[in-house]
Amino acid sequence: MAQLITRVTDPELFVDAGQIDIVDEGLECYVADESATGIVDARPGGSGAAVICATEIGHVVMTAELWDGPPPLCTDGWQDVADMxxxxxxxxxxxxxxxxxSLTEPPTFALRAGLHMIRVAGRHRDEPDPxxxxxxxxxxxxQVWPAHPGAATAGxxxxxxxxxxxxxRTALRAGLPRAGRGGTPG
Incomplete structure (x- = not known):
């Protein structure tokens, strides 16, 4: 069973441009493909990801966890959950x-080079902005953990x-009409 290595919570993380940037120390943020999952995207060149937020500019609550393997999947209480x-x-x-x-230092995880998985779960994403x-x-x-090599081809x-x-946002990728409230995995 996977073990939690570290957890950090920022109760007032400032979001700009509608995303939480997840990058290495040398990479600037990038514009995420919002249509991939509607909640998380990984930079095609590597060493970067972004959480896609409903809030364009403002504060969100964010908890980040580093695991030594795949954490248990829990979708209860979350609107959207995706792995990338x-x-x-x-x-x-x-x-x-x-x-x-809003913390003294930005949350950071020491990662080894290689393939990792990132799981993002979000809630309260349909409130109006502001x-x-x-x-x-x-x-x-x-949640972040080292992945097995086959995960890269799984997408x-x-x-x-x-x-x-x-x-x-995921309907945009499929070229489908915009959906109303709700939805199911596609």
């Missing part, structure tokens, strides 16, 4: 959220998609 293979090019720290963190102060905070769980895995936001 992530190629990490160098033995460098993975920085999550960059300078937008968000009403009484609305629940948009929230994300980011992204959509475990759950119930937010209208993810349904609209």
């Amino acid at each position: 293979p992530l190629h990490w090019l160098r033995d460098e720290a993975m920085e999550i959220g960059g300078e937008g963190t 968000r009403d102060d009484r609305a629940p905070a948009e929230e994300y769980l980011i 992204p895995v959509l475990h759950k998609r119930t937010s209208a936001l993810a349904a609209r």
